[in-house]
Amino acid sequence: MIARVFVLIVVSITSALANTNNNEVSESLKISGNNHRNHFVRGLGPHVRQTWGEPWPEPQRRTLYGENFMVVRMALFRFKVTNFTCDMIDLALKRYYDILLGAGAESQKLKMRLVVNQAERVTTGYRGHLDVLEVNLLSSCEYLPHDNMDESYKLKIDTPTRPNRGVLVANSNWGILRGLETFSQLVHHSRNHSAFRVKSTFVQDFPRFSFRSILLDTSRHFLSKEILLKNLDLMAMNKMNAFHWHLVDDQSFPFESKLYPELSGKGAYNPYTHVYSRQDVAEIIEYARLRGIRVIPEFDTPGHTQSWGPAVPDLLTKCYQNSTIAGRQPVPDGTFGPIDPTQEKNYRFLKTFLGEVVDTFPDKYLHLGGDEVDFSCWKSNPDIGAFMRNENMTRYESLEEYYMQKLVEIVASFPEKKVSIVWQEVIDNGVEIEKDSVLVNVWKGWHYQEELGNVTRMGYRALLYSCWYLDMISWNNDWPGYYACDPQNFTGSAGQKELVVGGGAALWTEFVDETNALSRLWPRASAPAERLWSSADVKDVEKAAPRLEEHRCRLLRRGYSVQPVNGPGFCEQV
């Protein structure tokens, strides 16, 4: 009987997308480089026509049933919790109800409700009203997102086994969050804007990689709490799950420490206005938690620490001049280098300070940096030389190793915190660290495939950022390049591939601040978001472009100033 109700033409995603107007996606989508001064493309109308009601990132499995669709009457629509729930779920339901309604939709909804009955019922595929989405969480909620959280879910809209019904089911609250996002994306306006529709769809979904991050650098330019929260919204809308917060660096130290208030007092651009208070940090972590996003702070040492210097006497290495001139006495030149690894008291400071960090950030990962350690200052300093001779060290890499090992030990000694993330140089320089307690963050743009091969061959887990340095910009649409990069596309065993646990997009802020951070990051970061979530075979740029065009318009409609992504075009603002 059910089989009779449905026209059981199960359309594959491929052919469903072929129905959209993606023949408008030209070869020029693949253009890269910056040497064009001529116009991007000619022709009347948008370069890429958007899809209607297609999600981003693409779920692992998505089945449509012919042209079947249901109409969502917003005046009547509600979520119905049918099993476990918790505050996080309740808040998410409220949030997604608001998103579904959209800005200014209050006045529309009654009108739509009236129009629906006439306009939609005569349309091919009309299958009635979807007034309820059943939310079926199969277990009690977990409190904190973590590295092994289960983000899988199933979403059934008017499927053969659930005709005329809408059901979201997940093992965990994280899956419910991801599924609500997908549902909110499937609901779309009909082309004449008379109704909200949702296509009859079966979605079975889970992430390909467990770690999908955005790095924001709040040191080169300060980013306000409000911008960070908006970015968390956008991450959730792209199913990313880790905020890699590059909190401090050479230029400024905006993190307000309880134990060492002078760090921001002397190291922030402005200690009153350009800092994150402890309350700000707590609010950001909670906001992220409610969206299933981990907050992983980075306190990059021993390099990139100039802003730490003014507050902590003798922390940084004194650089000397005349060190290599025979017969001249080396003298400090007034500049400073990386943290001085020869001073025991520096490790005591780091243990105390990182202890506070660990107390502040509940995630069990902590990023320790370790990139771009400049040896020249160490080389100039006679005390460092004496220390190394005393320890029988001949290479400065050994000194770096000495430092990093002690640092990782400090982190491992905290009961709450067990995993360190380090930038690739730490491993490149031969620093030996216990495999279980570290992830290697591959970032260099050259030879990243070789690097992934190397670090996984050594048995380290790896994160790939190299392809997604989104502060690097070019004139034309660069997302196809980001999209093409696959973290498992390197020479190595299946076991090695499994050691790549994900990756992320980085927005360094040399030329970015509040004025352009979000528009520059999104929707370009949506490309790695799909790469890291969806199946490896979802990689056709021409098929993805119309869906990304819709996604961009969706984010814009939700109130985020995200920039054009596919060349000339426009969004219907509803």
Place this chain on the structure above:
Amino acid sequence: MIARVFVLIVVSITSALANTNNNEVSESLKISGNNHRNHFVRGLGPHVRQTWGEPWPEPQRRTLYGENFMVVRMALFRFKVTNFTCDMIDLALKRYYDILLGAGAESQKLKMRLVVNQAERVTTGYRGHLDVLEVNLLSSCEYLPHDNMDESYKLKIDTPTRPNRGVLVANSNWGILRGLETFSQLVHHSRNHSAFRVKSTFVQDFPRFSFRSILLDTSRHFLSKEILLKNLDLMAMNKMNAFHWHLVDDQSFPFESKLYPELSGKGAYNPYTHVYSRQDVAEIIEYARLRGIRVIPEFDTPGHTQSWGPAVPDLLTKCYQNSTIAGRQPVPDGTFGPIDPTQEKNYRFLKTFLGEVVDTFPDKYLHLGGDEVDFSCWKSNPDIGAFMRNENMTRYESLEEYYMQKLVEIVASFPEKKVSIVWQEVIDNGVEIEKDSVLVNVWKGWHYQEELGNVTRMGYRALLYSCWYLDMISWNNDWPGYYACDPQNFTGSAGQKELVVGGGAALWTEFVDETNALSRLWPRASAPAERLWSSADVKDVEKAAPRLEEHRCRLLRRGYSVQPVNGPGFCEQV
């Protein structure tokens, strides 16, 4: 006596700037290209430290008097009109009073007034209060800005001849507008934010070039009226005086014509939401006029006209297939090329339509486009071939010439409109046009110096855009490259150099819309703004950088989301 009151150390601009902390401007300011993945710069604090109370663009002559300064008490400050005035001036005074006060300053001003008396009076160079700026306009107002408007002014703040006074004097209302902008930039917060200060200064100023424009393309992406108005504000704050409005193009036709409503009805992205009504256009023109900015519309033909096609039958050339295959009958392939120049009725349409344009836009310049005419469609069309044989034309350039000459004649026939602007190809292709009735818009990035030499040798006036295609972006600070470009730096006689009447910055909108237009354009466009206004010898990037840093912070403080320009740093938000 007066000589005794002043310490008559007249400091040149060069040494005055040397007092600012511009030794922080490193060689990296000059980096260009996009091949860096490493971090831009190390070191604690901002990469470039801003000046305090220095204007942008740099006036032709600016003299400081030692460390002398006056304090502006905002609670008492007023402009005093001492001679001619008009609505435009009165509105400007109100506008600049608001700008001087700044956002949220109402509550500050009384506080500042109290503090001033203690804190400032003990400071070296304190010269008392400046409570009045005398505004001395020497003639009655002109109504419309135009190509020969006098933008010169003098500004005297506590000068030897006007001790303790502030005087702005100009021959024309345009000069008063420019001088008010300079005054508003000279007034700055003291470093402890306890008072508004203005340094004792003599400014004698006028623009180097009479034409200083911003091109915005509203066809690839629609830009709302609000964004266009904000851009006019920013232009005025950078002393630019021409809005080159690239209104329509292949992709969309957002200009609502009274006579041909179908042009936007069928050619706009959305004929209801993505159009400029006649009232919008009038409002934009008036807003610009009040800021001394001309609005020069571009209706680019015969190419770049795909969006005109749906509304005007037979306007566009039908393209044919099989034209070059022996024994096959050429047939239309369903696509269209440039305007069909062989049809007399097309010229009648253009005369009527451009007549409406001329009635709508009061400026006596009209941009006719003429760039990138693709001959392939003309070549494919047998009727075009027949017409050319009939007219004894052998080159398609002759057909283009035939079209452009008729178009320029149409424009010249309008009593209100005498000057056409055309893109360089029109001249490159050998189209002969009467010299007085045309300006040549040089835009191609390669060989632009040669091109400037060529067109001025032929006796044409020229505008340079080539160096300032600001939609072309790169990761690092690209403004030094824009700054280095000089429109008179080409091989040619003094007479030829004088034919270069200015230039402009272009923001094509393939990848730009409301979300990123202003932040991408500004303050990068401030570099050409200074190049086109200031003396040719104001060209030292390291001296300009701290002043540009202040300018960027000033624009931000005034409420415009303009992006970072010099690498890591921050703005004190007051």
